[in-house]
Amino acid sequence: MAKTNYAFEKRQRDLQKKKKKEExxxxxxENSSTQSEPTDVEQPEGDLPETDAGQGSS
Incomplete structure (x- = not known):
């Protein structure tokens, strides 16, 4: 009867794990890049353009 090659089996399992992890x-x-696109458009509060609408210049 042939001996089981445990090293080969372990290598195959490791390759499958690596492939699954990369996928x-x-x-x-891909998910984070599609979700982050709308957030890139938003401006931080400190960089908002100033307007005269709320200052009451009468």
Whole structure:
């Protein structure tokens, strides 16, 4: 009877884990890039343009 090659099996499992992890990171990066686009358009509160509408210049 042939001996089981545990090193080969372990290597295959490790390759599958690595592939799955890379796919997950890729999906995560795609999701975060599509969600972050609208937030890039927003301006921080300190950089808002000043207006004379609320100052009552009568």
């Amino acid at each position: 997950k990171q890729k999906r995560k990066a």
